[in-house]
Amino acid sequence: MPLAHFDGALAVVTGAGSGLGRATALALAERGAEVIAADIDGDTARRTIVLAKAIGARGSAHQVDVSDRAAMEEFAARVRADHRVPDIVVNNAGIAVAGPFLDTGVDDWERILGVNLWGVIHGSRLFGRQMVDRVHALPNKPEPPNFGGHIVNIASAAGYTPSRALPAYCTTKAAVVMLSECLRAEFASSRIGVTAVCPGFSGTSIVRNATLVGLTEAAERRLRERGDRALRLRHYPPERVAERIVHAIIKNRPLVPVNTESHLLHALSRVSPASLRLLAKVPLPR
Ligand SMILES: NC(=O)c1ccc[n+]([C@@H]2O[C@H](COP(=O)([O-])OP(=O)(O)OC[C@H]3O[C@@H](n4cnc5c(N)ncnc54)[C@H](O)[C@@H]3O)[C@@H](O)[C@H]2O)c1
Numbered sequence: 001m002p003l004a005h006f007d008g009a010l011a012v013v014t015g016a017g018s019g020l021g022r023a024t025a026l027a028l029a030e031r032g033a034e035v036i037a038a039d040i041d042g043d044t045a046r047r048t049i050v051l052a053k054a055i056g057a058r059g060s061a062h063q064v065d066v067s068d069r070a071a072m073e074e075f076a077a078r079v080r081a082d083h084r085v086p087d088i089v090v091n092n093a094g095i096a097v098a099g100p101f102l103d104t105g106v107d108d109w110e111r112i113l114g115v116n117l118w119g120v121i122h123g124s125r126l127f128g129r130q131m132v133d134r135v136h137a138l139p140n141k142p143e144p145p146n147f148g149g150h151i152v153n154i155a156s157a158a159g160y161t162p163s164r165a166l167p168a169y170c171t172t173k174a175a176v177v178m179l180s181e182c183l184r185a186e187f188a189s190s191r192i193g194v195t196a197v198c199p200g201f202s203g204t205s206i207v208r209n210a211t212l213v214g215l216t217e218a219a220e221r222r223l224r225e226r227g228d229r230a231l232r233l234r235h236y237p238p239e240r241v242a243e244r245i246v247h248a249i250i251k252n253r254p255l256v257p258v259n260t261e262s263h264l265l266h267a268l269s270r271v272s273p274a275s276l277r278l279l280a281k282v283p284l285p286r
Contacts, residue, residue: 006246007032010086012079014066014123015093019204020154020245022051023238024090027246029057033088036079038062038091066093066109066119076126083147085130088249091123093174096210098223098284101167103214109168111211116172117179120153124183124194127151132190146193146252152181152245155196156219157262160269162280171197177255185253193252199241200262201234212284219286226285261268 011028015021017039017075026037039045042063051058064075097112135148159173180196207227212220248256257266
């Protein structure tokens with residue numbers, strides 16, 4: 001399968017109804033992949049497929065909650081039965097919870113761990129198993145090293161940047177970075193590539209959809225508006241992140257910080273963790 005061109009590749013993208021997921025699905029479609037767009041919001045996933053078909057690609061939409069084990073098992077089995085083993089899986093679906101640790105309730109933790117971590121675990125386990133079995137059924141295993149498929153897990157710069165404003169989000173994203181590194185080591189012998197992508201700020205709906213804890217209603221509204229505006233003013237559209245994701249698959253990269261702030265934070269996490277500890281003390285603005 002010529003991963004460098006994606007011609008004829010089958011790609012599964014979760015959270016494909018919006019933001020980075022939709023842009024990634026379309027970037028892969030543009031390069032010849034057939035795209036399976038999965039989202040908890042079936043209407044937005046279907047819209048992504050309408051856009052993919054408008055550029056001549058093939059694809060289908062699925063409504064699925066990535067945090068739901070049974071739903072993900074059924075989804076993976078349907079992909080296998082109705083199509084085949086996917087060549088590319090982008091575990092992208094994610095949500096944000098912002099606010100102090102002591103104001104973050106158990107329900108908030110369960111929800112964010114469910115989507116941001118369990119969603120990635122389910123996607124990697126179920127499709128990873130299919131990819132490994134497919135490779136081991138082949139008589140010989142040609143190059144390139146990710147011939148057997150590629151799994152992209154969308155983490156975040158938050159995965160290496162502690163923050164008292166985002167304890168739950170940072171925790172899930174650090175776990176996704178580590179899970180991806182472990183998977184990469186395990187799957188290398190099956191010629192399956194694994195990448196953790198760590199974007200900085202990009203203009204999507206993530207802040208609009210975020211749960212903000214420990215704030216009055218007025219402060220929450222103010223912060224949501226401010227955060228949303230800041231993301232838009234950053235002028236880093238999801239399409240640019242999607243290009244980096246495509247490049248990461250072609251080059252089989254392990255860890256990909258995306259945009260200036262993410263590169264800078266990644267460098268600081270290695271050369272000066274103390275500076276990040278200082279930065280971590282900045283609270284949510286009110
Ligand atoms: N936008 C950024 O600045 C930024 C930065 C770093 C990382 N990320 C990560 O990028 C990923 C995509 O986020 P985005 O910015 O495009 O946000 P978004 O809110 O625009 O899109 C998220 C998509 O995921 C879907 N989704 C949410 N819960 C789901 C579930 N349980 N099952 C299936 N689908 C679900 C939503 O319906 C939505 O379509 C997330 O993992 C996020 O943490 C975003």
